[in-house]
Amino acid sequence: MEYFRLILLSSLDDFRRNKLRTFLTSLGIMIGVSSVILLIALGLGLKKYIKLQFEGLGVNIAIVMPGNIFNNGNIQPGRNVGGIKFDQKDVQSIKTVAGIKNLAPTYIKTVAVKTGGNSQIGDLYATNEEIFPMRNLELAKGSYYSKSDVAKSSKKVVLGPKIAEKLFTDIDNAEGKSIKIENLNFKVVGVLKEKGGGGFGGPDFDSFIYVPYKAVLSLNPDKKFSVINFQVTEESEMDKIKKAVEEKLLRRYEKDDFSIVEQEEIQNTVTMIFSVLNSVLIAIGGISLIVGGIGIMNIMYVSIIERYQEIGIRRALGATKNNILLLFLSEAVLLSLTGGVLGLLLSYLTVLIIRIYFPAYLDVIAVLVALTTSSLIGIIFGVLPAKNAASLSPVEAIRYE
């Protein structure tokens, strides 16, 4: 214990003698560690953000889609093209499956929307009234369209807040106004509260234009649905119900023509893609740690040359080769660890700022990663110079000018 205290004191002495050098050397490690840790924190935040996004969109939901886009955790966008479309008959047969709480067959289309002189491109989401409780879509203004509106094919529309803002600049202005979707006149009955998100693989429910699907049959002459959303009452029954739905559909379609994807699977796939991207970024960020390590090695060589005489005297007074090795190695580790701790502090401060905009955070693992990598860098890049110092012959070292 006393021995380590002495080594520590000797290192600190040397640092005090060369303040600038110590600062710059650990600065390199600090930059490296903080860039790696920041990337980790952003990755963690992104994961959490995606999770919140998806959870906000309702739980225990599965989506019947054409083709096989989410195949074994891979997104294959090509695989929904040339697939099938679902019709009323499919909806009826899925309806007979027990345990389904909400069922929302949906026709999705990119459309032109107009109000007054303002014209926008929007995403039409033609479905029934069950989508609102299923997706936790709450109203900011007005009302939903009702079940009887769907049956009567009333020309009523509920707007997502983003598209409402684009069309009317303020969502307060939207209610009661009429808008033109392609060539059809609709009345705005409600505007939804903002959900946030979109753009992370999850559907952007804030931008959709919700209408009773029967009201837009002229835009959808085949009377077919792009997807069928359903929500089950009990999470534990999801697998059973998925199987039952699949069996119903297999009577009319082939296995590869459609897929039933749980919301959670989509979330996992999206999360996985971003995790891979994040790991690549962290690895590239880690290159700067190696460069920082080389900086340590360089400075340790310089420091050993300057301290030849000291090494010689220490050896003459009875220090073993191992003592010298340990002395310089611990100095290198200490340098690197200082950088690591400072880097951790810097990234913590940065995370605090980023937090205002994005839920980035640091966990214990990130802290451990920072501390162990910086110590490891010290050891790896300190070992060669330290060995070099230890192998000096005492006589030569003491004589060195």
Place this chain on the structure above:
Amino acid sequence: MSFLLKMPLHYHRLKLFVMSELTEFKYLIGFAVKDLIKNKTRTFLTSLGILIGISSVVILNSLGLGLKKYIEIQFKSLGSNLVIVMPGKAFSGGNFRPTSMYQMNPVFDEKDIRNIEKNSLTQVVAPAFVKFLEFKGDLSTRTYETVISTENIFTVLNSELDQGLLFNRKDIDKRTKIAVLGSSPAQKLFGSPANSIGKTVKINNQSYKVIGVLKSKGGAGSGIESIDDHVYLPYKGASSFNPDKKFLAIYAKTSNQDNLDKYKDVISNILSKRYAEDDFSVLTQQEILTTFTSIFNIINIVLVAIAAISLIVGGVGIMNIMFVSVVQRIKEIGIRRAYGARERDILLLFLSQTIILSLIGGILGLLLSYLVVLIIQNYFPVYIDLQTVILALSISSAIGLIFGVLPALRAARLTPVEAIRKE
């Protein structure tokens, strides 16, 4: 004081008389190089930092360039006089609209093809229905993107035959069950293109005879799906995979590429008689290409930016070593000043050394990345362009300049008397 004899101190005396800028420059470089050689380990390690930084930036950049080129090869092989008709608006205006993917359903039929064919600007037109199907060959069972079309698809896509035959109008009308394979399925299912001809391939349990294999269009083996992965079936023979006889896309070629914009409008007009304006888009391959490359550009910029952090760390390393060097050469600085060197001369002396150090790292980094690129080129069309070389060299000089200024200033500002007395 033995080092005094080795130093060409007459340089400063010479300067008092006449010395051309070029000679001065030569002297500066000479001193810097001499000092770098004296401290070999230090020089090596310092420039190693920059080397790693530059090569990671350059390699990532060349990967980005390669990816862009790969996509370009894929599209350019289709020819520049081609327009592609797709349902929905997924690619319009250079943006990708994910929700429009739900509109990617086959809507076009034989009537559309006939209408487009009738137009005088049309050279050749082919429809395409695309579906993923399972293929069972001699060696393996795999899923491939299958293009169900007419005999014109090969002309439209500039596909060349490697082995066997292409299917023709007669084959289509006779509803024969035949297939033309891309080079990759031929390899994977039957071992080689030559081996595939005449063989039977089971497609979702129906037997098809392989009559031809296409030439590779390049870029294969990169793991990204390419045109070489496709399989082509005649649309009448394969009608069981496409009972509606509707097509997902239409490829149409005009004879003169100068007319391309006009041709786009012509096709839009033909189709808008039967479909609403928003239900289809008419695109040139350049437009689709732009959408893809803009996405990859963003990812590439982020990667390069993160790699550039290591350059900053390398720069800090240079600064550190230069401060050490200033302290070690403090006596020399004093003597130089005493011999008539001005502050500016000392500044230039140290600054040029830093820049040389950093530039060496930059050049070695470029060489290293060139070697790495040569290896990667076996698998993927990466390359280094002139712009990257210039960028790498100017970045490394800039790093030398930026991180060298402080140590050089410190050296220049030493008072000669104090410096010379320093023990």
